[in-house]
Amino acid sequence: MNQLQEYIDAHEISEMHPSDIAKILKNLDDEAFSDAIKLVPKNLVGDVALALPDRYFDDVVENLSVDELSHAVTELESDDQLEFMQELEDVNETIASEVFENLHEDDQEEITKLQKYNEDQAGSYMQLELFTAYEYEIVQDVIKRFAKLRKENEVENVQNLFIIDDTNKLHYAVGLDDLLIFDFTKTVIDNINESEDKFDPIKTTDTNDIKDVVHTFEEYDLSVLAVTNAYDVLLGRITSDDIYDIINEHATEQMYNLAGVDDEAEDDDEIINAGKKRATWLGLNLFTAIAASLVIDLFQDTLQSMVALAVLMPIVASMGGNAGTQSLTVVVRQLALGDISTGDAMRIIKKEVLISLGNGLLFAIIIGIIAAIWFKQDMLGVVIALSMVINLFVAGFFGAIIPLFLKKMDIDPAIGSTVILTTVTDVVGFFSFLGLAKYILL
Numbered sequence: 001m002n003q004l005q006e007y008i009d010a011h012e013i014s015e016m017h018p019s020d021i022a023k024i025l026k027n028l029d030d031e032a033f034s035d036a037i038k039l040v041p042k043n044l045v046g047d048v049a050l051a052l053p054d055r056y057f058d059d060v061v062e063n064l065s066v067d068e069l070s071h072a073v074t075e076l077e078s079d080d081q082l083e084f085m086q087e088l089e090d091v092n093e094t095i096a097s098e099v100f101e102n103l104h105e106d107d108q109e110e111i112t113k114l115q116k117y118n119e120d121q122a123g124s125y126m127q128l129e130l131f132t133a134y135e136y137e138i139v140q141d142v143i144k145r146f147a148k149l150r151k152e153n154e155v156e157n158v159q160n161l162f163i164i165d166d167t168n169k170l171h172y173a174v175g176l177d178d179l180l181i182f183d184f185t186k187t188v189i190d191n192i193n194e195s196e197d198k199f200d201p202i203k204t205t206d207t208n209d210i211k212d213v214v215h216t217f218e219e220y221d222l223s224v225l226a227v228t229n230a231y232d233v234l235l236g237r238i239t240s241d242d243i244y245d246i247i248n249e250h251a252t253e254q255m256y257n258l259a260g261v262d263d264e265a266e267d268d269d270e271i272i273n274a275g276k277k278r279a280t281w282l283g284l285n286l287f288t289a290i291a292a293s294l295v296i297d298l299f300q301d302t303l304q305s306m307v308a309l310a311v312l313m314p315i316v317a318s319m320g321g322n323a324g325t326q327s328l329t330v331v332v333r334q335l336a337l338g339d340i341s342t343g344d345a346m347r348i349i350k351k352e353v354l355i356s357l358g359n360g361l362l363f364a365i366i367i368g369i370i371a372a373i374w375f376k377q378d379m380l381g382v383v384i385a386l387s388m389v390i391n392l393f394v395a396g397f398f399g400a401i402i403p404l405f406l407k408k409m410d411i412d413p414a415i416g417s418t419v420i421l422t423t424v425t426d427v428v429g430f431f432s433f434l435g436l437a438k439y440i441l442l
Contacts, residue, residue, distance in 0.1 A: 042075075046072035078114060127236055139191060161175075324422075328403060335404075
């Protein structure tokens with residue numbers, strides 16, 4: 001708490017950034033956190049709470065009154081208001097209801113409007129605060145109105161002026177830098193018509209998938225995107241800060257899913273809950289490991305007659321598993337980034353198979369020579385070399401096809417892919433190595 005107090009004493013409140021405060025709060029113990037959160041300026045509490053990891057939100061709620069929480073919501077922009085209220089409902093529905101009742105009617109209306117959207121729809125991420133102008137407005141009047149709104153903090157982070165008609169339909173989007181070089185004595189539409197530049201707006205509909213919105217931001221290098229309904233009526237905007245959060249959340253979710261871990265459970269401090277989620281995947285992995293062991297059991301006699309097979313057998317499975325994971329990771333990531341189009345499946349499969357096959361041939365030669373010299377059996381080197389080529393070929397093929405198939409079935413490609421792939425490479429690796437050994441060496 002002393003660190004936060006020193007920071008407050010050394011800076012003007014207006015200079016403090018919520019992220020800086022959040023960094024300090026994260027380094028405090030529970031008792032110090034309880035005291036420190038009360039020192040945070042009331043107009044920044046909401047932003048600070050959202051800047052902290054989710055597990056801290058409980059502590060924020062416990063240490064602030066309903067009135068203080070209500071004020072925190074009031075200071076947020078509409079999209080952040082929705083996020084704050086959603087997190088508050090997860091912590092305590094009763095307090096969330098009391099806070100909502102305390103809000104101004106306008107805030108309640110905006111939150112309710114955003115709540116109607118599903119979490120994967122663009123509308124749930126949009127800000128309702130907009131700066132718009134009519135086509136027939138004089139530019140000078142528009143700038144004066146913007147200056148007034150900005151001084152009163154009615155609008156923030158404005159990069160574009162959205163041009164609408166009397167029915168609120170969106171027609172143009174003008175950057176503030178372009179607005180400044182317009183003829184101030186003429187109307188907006190006159191300036192647009194006289195300009196050689198194009199001001200057609202890049203937009204999305206409120207029901208569009210947020211993943212498509214992310215791709216639009218990346219494709220056009222946007223800082224803000226207009227959101228309309230199906231009839232081009234302007235509803236709100238999505239800003240780049242929300243897109244960064246979505247990208248980070250999705251990347252984290254994918255990494256966790258590939259490891260068989262639930263991202264929501266890991267953000268929770270409940271050890272039992274996180275343990276249950278992990279145990280589910282570990283249990284599935286146990287059964288797949290048993291399947292691989294059953295394959296080994298088929299060749300008990302072969303293993304007993306040649307101990308060298310037991311020594312070399314893990315190498316084949318391990319190399320196949322690693323090669324498959326490489327292909328799997330690349331394809332899952334490219335799918336997430338939208339780099340793989342609908343008709344791209346064969347190209348991706350061919351590429352991954354050729355890469356894995358090439359590596360398979362390279363390492364087959366290396367391990368074949370090592371095995372032949374190590375155990376003084378040339379044919380043993382041939383067996384493990386052939387098995388290596390087979391398993392890496394299969395690893396590349398299934399490493400590409402599993403996520404592509406899951407995507408086709410509208411299932412997150414990261415979920416379960418690793419467990420399926422490991423089963424395939426283990427079974428094929430053991431079966432090919434021991435099967436070839438049985439028919440070639442014995």
